[in-house]
Amino acid sequence: MPSTLNRVTLALSLSLAASLAAAYQLAAAPAAAVLEGEAQTLSLSGAKPGERITLRLNRRADLPGMGPSLLRAEAIFQADAQGRIDTSRQAPLSGSYGGIDASGLFWSALPVRGGPAPAAATDADGTRLQLEAWGQDAAGAPKSLAEQTLHWLPAQARIESRTAEPLPGAQLLLPRVHAAKLPVVIVLGGSEGGSLMSRRLAEALAARGFAALALPYYSPPRWGAQGPMAPELPALPASFARIELGQLETARDWLRQQPEVDASRIALWGASKGAEFVLAGASRIAGFKGVVAVVPSDVIWEGFDMMQGAMAQPSFSWHGEALAFVPYKGYQEEVAGFMSGQPVRLRRPHDAGRAAQPERASAARIEVEKIAAPLLLIAGSDDQVWDSGGMARAIASRRAAAELPTELLVFEGAGHGIIGLGTLPTTLNNAGPMKMGGQAAADAKAQQQGWVRTLIFLREVLR
Structure with missing residues (x-):
């Protein structure tokens, strides 16, 4: 009898322990592990109806000027009648963000000053994030209720790459598994220069079934912890002046020689100065199936130089010929803020230069009516780098008059920092002297919706 009683007691104890352990459960949809750039919805079940619970999300990131940093967002929710919390349908009572927003805990994170880096870090296996649920014990002290590790799988695991020999720093990214010849997207970053932005976006596209050519075209001196550093790609121009648009022809011709690529299906993607590049290039070079221009x-x-400032030369040339351009007004005074610590809003010298010389603005207009291919324009209404919202609307208006296919997405309240997959919190977009404009929530919405719409657009025009 004692043996039987002990077994029953042990079984009941284990059952009770398992029940208590499983009472609070965190989950992510569609899964805890997703390809980087895919949206996730967070939820908790097993709470008491009406119970207040804090959801906290931690991750590590290497931040410019700060190095490895712990990022954290948290918000207090009230469980519904079924004892559930679902970030896609419930607004927090308080916390890092407000309103119903499934991605709120991702974009609203801020660096934790003096905090240790979390055990789950960004590495070759991708990015790990730690989701925690906290309540209170009987004495009102914080009490851990549940934990769940989330994983953003890296695009690199799904792709292969090779150098595009005639173009310094360029890389062709291909999905590891593919049957037929692939449509291809030529990807250009902005005035940050170097290869990072174009490479990351091209990797994301290749992981989703496209061939993608990451095409850096400008590589300025860099800044490190010890001060100025050599350019990443010394073979490229270090000043943003008279960049040759004909590089797109070279890229197109090289792609025609690649056995995996269907060169009859090429699209362009460019952001910021890269959007200026692809629009100006596509207005002169026929044959592209579509153009995505983000904050165009x-x-x-x-043109300009990181060290010398404005250069009284155009940003771009065509077959060696300098193009008409709009000069800045007050550029040197504006960028002096980087040294004094004052806010730098590059939109001011852009707007002032355009207003002061409207005849030059007319001569420098990109002839978007000559682009027969469909255009997708993505911009923010509060862009403080330049007026991408107003300029995108002007492009769409001229193309509408020419009855050309154009899709326009201008996100109200968003700024210039709406490029990419949303892997870093948008709370950091205006953290330094350089003001991108926009509100963090609006920037996050623009990033997420713009990326989804970009994939749909590219699949439609390249099918």
């Missing part, structure tokens, strides 16, 4: 310009602007 409708004119060619004056």
Whole structure:
């Protein structure tokens, strides 16, 4: 009898322990592990109806000027009548963000000052994030209720790459598994220069079934912890002046020689100065199936140098010929803020230069009416780098008059920092002297919806 009683007691104890352990359960949909850039919805079940629970999300990131940092967002929710919390349908009572937003805990994180880096870090296996649920014990002290590790799988695991020999720093990214010849997207970053932005976006596209050519075209001196550093790609121009648009022809011709690529299906993707590049290039080079221009310009602007400032030369040239451009007004005074610590809003010298010389703005207009292919324009209404919202609307208006296919997405309250997959919190977009404009929530919405719409657009025009 004692033996039987002990077994029963042990079984009941284990059952009770398992029940208590399983009472609070965190989950992510569609899964805890997703390809980087895919949206996740967070939820908790097993709470008491009406119970207040804090959801906290931690991750590590390498931040410019700060190095490895712990990022954290948290919000207090009230469980519904079924004892559930679902970030896609419930607003927090308080916390890092407000309103119903399934991605709120991802974009609203801030660096934790003096905090240790979490055990789950970004590495070759991707990015790990730690989701925690906290309540209170009987004495009102914080009490851990549940934990769940989330995983953003890296695009690199799904792709292969090779150098595009005639183009310094360029890389062709291909999905590891593919049957037929692939449509291809030529990807250009912005005035940050180097290869990072174009490479990351091209990797994301290749992981989703496209061939993608990451095409850096400008590589300025860099800044490190010890001060100025050499350019990443010394073979490329270090000043943003008279960048040759004909590089798109070279890229197109090289792609025609690649056995995996269907060169009859090429699209362009460009952001910021890269959007200026692809629009100006596509207006002169026929044959592209579609163009995505994120925070675009409708004119060619004056060139610049990171060290010397404005250069009284155009940003771009065509077959060696300098293009008409809009000069800045007050550029040197504006960028002096980087040294003094004052806010730098590059939109001011852009707007002032355009207003002061409207005849030059007219001469520098990109002839978007000559682009027969469909255009997708993505911009923010509060862009403080340049007026991408107004310029995108001007492009769309001229193309509408020419009855050309154009899709326009201008996100109200968003700024210039709406490029990419949303892997870093948008709370950091205006953290330094350089002001991108926009509100963090609006920027996050623009990133998420713009990326989804970009994939749909590219699949439609390249099918």
